[in-house]
Amino acid sequence: MIERKDFKKRFTKTKNLMNQRDIGSIFLTPSADMYYLTGVWTSPLERLFLCIVPIDEDPLFVVPKLYEEQVKKTSWIENVRAWSDDSKITTQLGNIVRELQIQKQKIAITDSLLVKHFKIFQQSISNVEFIYTSEFLNHIRMCKSENEIKFIQNASKFAEKALDSIISECKEGKKEFELAALAEFEMRKRGSEGPSFETIVASGSNSSFPHHLTGRRTIQNGDCIIFDLGAKFDYYCSDITRTVCIGKVSSKIKKIYDLVSRAYQEAISNVRPGISAGSIDKAARKIIDEAGYGEYFIHRTGHGIGIDIHEAPYIHETNSTKLEAGMTFSIEPGIYIPNRFGVRLENVVVVTDSGCKPFTKFPTEMIFKS
Ligand SMILES: [Mn+2]
Structure with missing residues (x-):
């Protein structure tokens, strides 16, 4: 098992690189990167399953309702928000992004992000530049x-x-x-x-x-x-x-x-x-x-x-x-x-x-x- 102190170390290194590269937040979707930083493993889903890592705030999960308890139990990250099948994820993400004041910044996204989820990001967040997590997380994971x-x-x-x-x-x-x-x-x-x-x-x-x-x-x-x-x-x-x-x-x-x-x-x-x-x-x-x-x-x-x-x-x-x-x-x-x-x-x-x-x-x- 990966221990909590290991995740903390990984996070410290990640935040340092985010600072160096002027990256405002990371939007992790199911991938090796997500597992590496959060301890949550899941195959890519059609439902948006997201972990937002803002540079100056604590990380936050936004997951389908059916994963809420599982994520709370498996991850060291405490802040977990759930969205249900009958709510509109675009609106909900838009609200979270406003709350976290994510705008006019560089956002790193998982390389294998589904195009349909990328479109949700584009609709919910304005004035941002997207880069791939591989551009800097590879250095840590190698x-x-x-x-x-x-x-x-x-x-x-x-x-x-x-x-x-x-x-x-x-x-x-x-x-x-x-x-x-x-x-x-x-x-x-x-x-x-x-x-x-x-x-x-x-x-x-x-x-x-x-x-x-x-x-x-x-x-x-x-x-x-x-x-x-x-x-x-x-x-x-x-x-x-x-x-x-x-x-x-x-x-x-x-x-x-x-x-x-x-x-x-x-x-x-x-x-x-x-x-x-x-x-x-x-x-x-x-x-x-x-x-x-x-x-x-x-x-x-x-x-x-x-x-x-x-x-x-x-x-x-x-x-x-x-x-x-x-x-x-x-x-x-x-x-x-x-x-x-x-x-x-x-x-x-x-x-x-x-x-x-x-x-x-x-x-x-x-x-x-x-
Ligand atoms: Mn081989």
Whole structure:
């Protein structure tokens, strides 16, 4: 559980940045940002669910009536106002905004805010400039506290157990969705809030799609299968990918796996504080480029991870963000040969004072099953 004192710390940092950037208030809607600052988690809703964080006043929730008690119970924020289905939210928000004297200022909004809710803001508040919360909250969220690292560690354990279970069940005749269901059951039954993203079981030629949608395909002899999954613990995510081969596989698959594995090792060995995120991507990409497979490595080397499965820092060639101890991100090079197969290897690491440490000890070698 995130403790009250942690929220206070997060708020202090947030208010400092608001001051520096002349931001008058933050309008948080359901998102990782909302959870990070308030402790309230909910999926985006069609009803407006809002937390207003004015620079000089205490934060205030404005939530649908049916969430009133829940929010009072879960959040450290005491001021909770409810609006019912039969009242007009635009008028009500207009009144609250007048009360808080929110006008002629810069307001930060959640990046994923629904357009229909943005229109309510536009109708209720006048003379304001809107910016995205990611423009400044990312700086705070990127470096994880010891507690946050523990949450990711726990989430990684769930994912590791799930991966272990499905690999032992993986054989000719099984269907992709059966293995995905088993993985998600394994995570849930251990106490995870659920998968951190849709579990990927990509078998045979489906493995050439990095984000294959797990389907009804039956696993066959000679298949290369990519398992990519993650669990949540206290709403912090984990993420792990392994490639499994069934029966007799071609030497080409083995050769490509070896290449991906070298790119992974090269990236990992370069991670340390002070180096740029972009240089990690370049290190991995160089190995694959030089072997002539650069055009088949069709995504960035990794992504930050925390409450969001994909967040800053992105391990992308042009990202000049300097790595710092406490940052957590994935290293996941892959090679995808269209219509044939794909191979990926992924672990999440935390940057330490001298290098980095993966969250899992799951073997990184290619896995062979009969
Ligand atoms: Mn990933």
